[in-house]
Amino acid sequence: MKLTNKIGVIVDSIGVGVREGLKKAKEVGADGVQIYAVKGEMDPANLTAAGRRELKDLIASHGLEISALCGDLGGHGFQDKTANPDKVEKSKRILDLALDLGTNIVTTHIGIVPEDENGEIYHSMQTACEELSQYAHNAGAYFAIETGPERALHLKRFLDSLSTNGVSVNFDPANMVMVTGDDPVAGVYALKDYIVHTHVKDGIRYREVDPREVYGALGFEPMDHGKISQMVSSGEIFAEVPLGEGKVDFDRYFAALQDIGYAGYLTIEREVGDQPEIDIRKAVEFIRRYKA
Template structure:
């Protein structure tokens, strides 16, 4: 398991855009961007060139989509991912653009949040959500890349069910154990019993469970929340996971850098336990 960090495309940087990854002493990242105006051959060429110069491997591309995004329980179900009908078509289009971009830069897959996928499989909206995901997944498949769900707004069994119903050969999971906690959707270690065979990347992130019905739980530095990383890493090894451990800390500034460095050290300890 190689340790990396999530990293956003920096189109305005006058330096190598991968310098922040190199400054951590890391050689792998999960590249992220939300603005599809950068999904161009020219940007792809720059990414390839600067990643090579920095000796950084891109293990997947995290694909953002247009439109409003409210990361909570109130507006979240009607703004996130491919679930809201109002934004579905333009987001399918955006994900296809990112699939092209991922192919150009040699990334093995795109990753995104699909949203609050209906828990009730008889929900009349569920088939349309599955079909939208299948359309994107088939396009990715035609490009020779994977389509990976990031865990978050859905329970483990809903995610497994949806993977089974989409049915393409290129589906996987970018498992964010903190999101299962933050959204109150499940225990990360137990979730591996449900969908572990589909896990391709890990977001090393931690958090606390929600304490009211409107707001997500609080994100905290890895090791200070409810994920129980030593046990989680042990279970990953038991199921044969060999993918990347991508550190994500959703704050900014010096504290973010300090927390990432501390997590890099902690991961070495957890992996040896």
């Protein structure tokens, strides 16, 4: 196996701001970057046409490209029908920004897809995602749902219910390992028609947990949310770890991506740790071993 995929880095994982983060991403050996585009200087409302051109030129000046933008708006995704109109419009503006900056992918969380396909929350999510799917499809673009909150086959069933693949998948193997205990390799094959972007991350699951305890859900209140949060942050339930130190079988996982013909980015995400730049540099080296 010899990977040919480009390597990306989430600039925000480095923790030094966008512009300095671009320099660091190039220094650690990335081909491209993913950037959060929800608030602050990257909020679409704060970037004029001239500002977008300047940022695109700056990224190119470092020899980089954008693998995707992150447009995660929080608040249980699209479960709340009263909040969805504003969220859908904001998501569209983030996609417009992505296209202006040279990528056609916006990654996001949509909330946990409920088991009850006839319930109000499922319908609210379906309605919002159908609108986003059509908008992205008409622009030749994708909203990419991050894996983890539900098992791959259940997510596939939800995606199959939409009229286009404008809402597709950002595959994160560590989220699956840590939260649902799903097998990332089986997940790749289940979601093969939808994977347009990936996060490279590793993790360990120590005990079973209701995904709602981790991601939250509309109308769901854990018995002791503070205790659950403490257990998550302390690593008592699961832990994100450097690549190769967790339970993601990268030999099989990368082989599966290659087998389905995935040619997109392998984008490194590091959400914990006090030396993110060092961890990300090591992650680039880890992936490069599969490209040698």
